[in-house]
Amino acid sequence: MRNVERLVLPVLFAGVLVAMWHFAVVLTATAVFPSPADVFRGIVTLAERGTLWSYIGDSLLRVGVGYIAAVLSGVPAGLWLGWHPGLARALNPVIQMLRPISPLAWMPLAIIWFGVSNAAPIFLIFLASFLPIVVSMMNAVQNVPQAYLQAARNFGLSTPQMIRRVIFPAVLPRAIVALRIAFGIAWIVLVASEMIAVDSGLGYLIIDARNAGMRYDLVVGGMLLIGVIGLFLDVAIRSAERLPSVRWGFRE
Amino acid sequence: MKVEISAVSHSFGAMRVLEDIELTVSAGELVVIVGPSGCGKSTLLNIAGGFTPPSRGQVRIDGEPVVGPDPRRIFVFQERGVFPWLTVEQNIGFGLFRVTEEERRRRIAHYVQLVGLSGFERSFPRELSGGMKQRLEVARALAVNPDVLYLDEPFGALDSITRLQMRRELLRIWQAERKTILFVTHDIDESVQLADRVVVMSQRPGRIRRILTIDMPHPRDLSDPRYIALRDSIFAEIGLAHHV
Numbered sequence: 001m002r003n004v005e006r007l008v009l010p011v012l013f014a015g016v017l018v019a020m021w022h023f024a025v026v027l028t029a030t031a032v033f034p035s036p037a038d039v040f041r042g043i044v045t046l047a048e049r050g051t052l053w054s055y056i057g058d059s060l061l062r063v064g065v066g067y068i069a070a071v072l073s074g075v076p077a078g079l080w081l082g083w084h085p086g087l088a089r090a091l092n093p094v095i096q097m098l099r100p101i102s103p104l105a106w107m108p109l110a111i112i113w114f115g116v117s118n119a120a121p122i123f124l125i126f127l128a129s130f131l132p133i134v135v136s137m138m139n140a141v142q143n144v145p146q147a148y149l150q151a152a153r154n155f156g157l158s159t160p161q162m163i164r165r166v167i168f169p170a171v172l173p174r175a176i177v178a179l180r181i182a183f184g185i186a187w188i189v190l191v192a193s194e195m196i197a198v199d200s201g202l203g204y205l206i207i208d209a210r211n212a213g214m215r216y217d218l219v220v221g222g223m224l225l226i227g228v229i230g231l232f233l234d235v236a237i238r239s240a241e242r243l244p245s246v247r248w249g250f251r252e
Numbered sequence: 253m254k255v256e257i258s259a260v261s262h263s264f265g266a267m268r269v270l271e272d273i274e275l276t277v278s279a280g281e282l283v284v285i286v287g288p289s290g291c292g293k294s295t296l297l298n299i300a301g302g303f304t305p306p307s308r309g310q311v312r313i314d315g316e317p318v319v320g321p322d323p324r325r326i327f328v329f330q331e332r333g334v335f336p337w338l339t340v341e342q343n344i345g346f347g348l349f350r351v352t353e354e355e356r357r358r359r360i361a362h363y364v365q366l367v368g369l370s371g372f373e374r375s376f377p378r379e380l381s382g383g384m385k386q387r388l389e390v391a392r393a394l395a396v397n398p399d400v401l402y403l404d405e406p407f408g409a410l411d412s413i414t415r416l417q418m419r420r421e422l423l424r425i426w427q428a429e430r431k432t433i434l435f436v437t438h439d440i441d442e443s444v445q446l447a448d449r450v451v452v453m454s455q456r457p458g459r460i461r462r463i464l465t466i467d468m469p470h471p472r473d474l475s476d477p478r479y480i481a482l483r484d485s486i487f488a489e490i491g492l493a494h495h496v
Contacts, residue, residue, distance in 0.1 A: 147333040150303060155347035155396060156323040165346075169337040248336035248378050 034217035039224065042217035046205075056229065059190060059201040062118055066125025067186045071179060074133030079167065081134065082141020095131060103128035103189045111197055120197035121190060128189040129182035136178030140171035173241070173249020180237045187230045202226050254279040254432045255300060255400060260309030262295055268457035269295050273309070275451060275460065279399070282426055282433045284443040287453030288490060293436045294404055296458065300434060301327045301402045313400065323347060325400040326393035330409045334377045334389050340364065341373040343388055347396040363391040366425060383414040387421060394429060403435040407442070419445055423470055440490070444483045445472055452489045462489055 018036050025035040034042070046052035081088040103124050114120040144167060152166045194203025202222055209218035241250050255277040262270040269292040277283045285293045298304040300311050302320045311318040313325065321327070326347075334343050341360045348356040364373055367387035369380075377385050386406060393401055406422075407415040419442065426433060437443055443450045450464045464482060472479055 145332065147329045148335065150321075150327065151329070151333050151335075151346075153303075154301070154321045154323065154325075154327050156321075156350075161349075166335070169335070172337070244376070245337040248376060 032216055034220055038217040039221045042215065043221045043225070046218065046221070051205075052225075055201050055205050056225070058118075058198075059194065059203070060229075062121045062194070062198075062201065063125055063186055063190045065118075066122040066190075067129050067183060069122075070126045070129035070133055070182065070186070074130045074182075075137055075175065078134040078137020079141055079163070079171070082138040082171075083163070083167070085142070088138055088142070095135060099131050099135070103185075104192050107193065107196055110193075114197075116197060116199070118198065121193035121201075124189050124193045124197075125186045129186040132182045132185060133178055136181070137171065137175060140174035140178070141167060143174075144170045169245060173246045176237070176240050176246060176249075180234065183233065183237055184230070187226075187233070191226055202229075253277070254281070254313065255434065256312045256315075257296070257300060258310055258312070260296070260299060260306045260311065262292065262299060262304070262307045270299075270306075271457040271459045273458070273460060275463075277432055277434060279432055280430045282435065282446060282448050283451060284435045284437060284447035284449075285451045285453060286437055286440055286443040286486065286490075287458060288455055289438055290456050291453045292456055292458030293438075293453055297327070297402050297404050297434060297436050301325060303327070323396050324398050325402065326396060326398040327402045327404065328389050328393050328406050329404055330386070330406060332409075334385050334392070336377050339374050339376055340369055340380070340388055343377070344391045344395050346392055359395050359397075363395045366394070366428065367391040367421070381414070382410050383418055386410065386418060390422070390425065394425070394431070398431065400432045400434065403433060405437055406435070408437075408439075415442075420471075422446065427470070440483060440486050441474075444479060444486065445474070450482075450486060452486055 022036050025033055043052065046055075081091065106124060106127055107120075110120040110123050114123060148166050148170055149162070152162045157165060190201075191203035191206070194201035195207040198204055199208075202225055205225075206219050206222040209215040209222065240246070253276045255275075257273050257275040260270060260273040261268070273296060275283075285296065287293050295304060299306045300318065302311075302318045302322060302325070305319075318325075335346065338346065341364060344360045344363050345356055348359060351359070360373075364370055367390060369384060369388060369391065372380065372384070377388065380388065390401075390406075403422075407418045410418060423446065435443075435446060444466055447466050450466060451460055452462045452464065453459065454461050464486065466482060468476070468478060468482075
C-alpha cells in the first residue's frame with residue numbers, strides 16, 4: 001500500500017492531467033495551445049538538432065556556478081554572522097532591506113556590468129540565492145540550543161572544535177532546507193534572466209520560440225523541461241535529508 | 253572539603269537572585285538543593301559549575317577557585333542536552349577526545365552498560381525514551397571521569413514512574429562511582445529520597461533557610477515515619493501545608 005501511494009498515485013494523477021490536457025485541446029480545436037503530442041514532437045525535434053542538450057547544458061552551467069558560489073560564500077557568512085550577534089545586529093537592517101528586492105530588479109545593472117554574457121545570469125542567480133542562505137544560516141546558528149553550547153564548553157572544547165563538532169552538525173538539517181529553498185529561487189531566477197540577458201538556455205528557448213515563430217509547442221515544451229529538471233534537482237538535494245546524522249531534524 | 257561555596261551573592265541587573273550562600277560539600281556526598289521555582293537554585297548551580305561568575309563571593313573546588321567550566325565537573329541538564337546527531341556511543345564518547353582510542357572504546361563500553369543502554373549503542377537519541385536519553389546524558393558526563401556532577405532538575409521532564417526508576421538508577425550509579433553530586437530540584441520528595449543532606453532555599457532572593465541531614469540508609473522506605481517526618485519538616489520550612 002505504501003509503494004502504491006508513493007509511486008503509482010502521482011504517476012496516475014500526472015497521466016490523468018495529460019489526458020485532460022489532450023482532450024481539452026482536441027475538443028476546443030484551439031490554434032494557439034499545443035497538444036501533449038505536439039509538445040513531445042517539438043522536444044524530439046530540438047533533441048535531434050542538438051540545441052536541446054546545449055540549452056540544458058548552458059542553463060545547468062549558469063545555475064551551477066551562481067548557486068555554488070552563493071553556497072560557498074553564503075554558508076560561512078551566515079555561520080559567522082550567527083556566531084557574532086553584534087555583527088548580525090549591525091548588518092541585519094541592510095540585509096532585510098535588500099531581501100525584498102527581486103533579483104530580477106538587478107537585471108539592468110547586471111547587463112550594464114556584464115553585457116549579454118553568461119556572467120549576467122550567473123550574477124543574478126548568485127544574488128538570488130546568497131541572501132536567503134546567509135539569513136537562514138544566521139538564524140540556524142542563533143537557534144542552536146544553549147544546552148548544546150554549554151555542554152561543549154563543559155567538556156573543554158575550543159571554539160574551532162565547538163564550531164566543527166557542535167554548531168555545524170546542529171545547523172545541518174536547517175542548512176539542507178535553506179539550500180533547497182535557495183536552489184528553488186535560483187532556478188526560477190535562471191529562467192527569467194535567460195529570457196533577457198543571453199541567447200541560449202531554457203529561458204531563452206521559451207522566449208525565442210515565441211518571438212521567432214510563435215512555436216507554442218516549444219514554449220510549453222520549455223516550461224515542462226524546466227519543471228522536470230527542477231524536480232529532479234530538488235529530489236537530489238532532498239536525498240541529503242536521509243543522512244543518519246540529520247534525520248533528527250526532519251519528521252519521519 | 254570538595255566544594256566550598258563562600259559568601260556567594262548574585263544579581264541579574266537590579267534583581268537580587270542569591271544572597272550570601274555558604275555551603276560546603278564533602279567528597280562523595282550527594283547534596284540536594286530544593287526550593288520554590290525562581291529561588292535562584294539553578295543560578296547557584298551555574299555559578300558552582302563555572303558558567304556564571306557570581307556578583308560576589310567565591311566557589312572553590314579542592315581549594316582551587318572556580319573560574320570557568322571544566323571537564324572535571326560536568327553539568328547535566330534535562331535530557332535535552334544529548335546531541336541528536338550522534339549515536340548513543342558517539343554521545344558517550346563526546347568528551348573523550350584527550351584519551352587514547354583504546355581507552356575511549358573501553359569507557360564507552362563500560363558506561364553503556366552502567367546506565368543500561370546495551371543493545372542501543374548505534375541508536376540515535378530520537379529512538380530512545382525520555383528516561384533512556386537522561387541516562388545517556390549521565391553516561392556522557394561520567395565517561396570523562398569528573399569528580400563532581402551538577403544535576404539541574406534532571407528528571408523534571410520525565411513521567412512520575414520513570415522519575416522513580418531514574419532516582420534508583422542514579423543512586424546505584426552514585427554508589428558505584430562515588431562522585432560528589434550537587435542536585436537541584438523543586439521536588440521535595442525527590443530531595444529526601446536521594447540526599448545525604450538537603451539544602452532548603454527561600455523565595456527569591458534565595459537564601460539557605462536550613463540544611464537537613466537525611467540519616468537514613470539506602471534504599472529508603474518511603475512509608476517509614478522518619479522519612480515522612482523529614483519530608484514534612486521541609487514542607488513546613490518552605491511554608492507549604494502538604495494538603496491538596
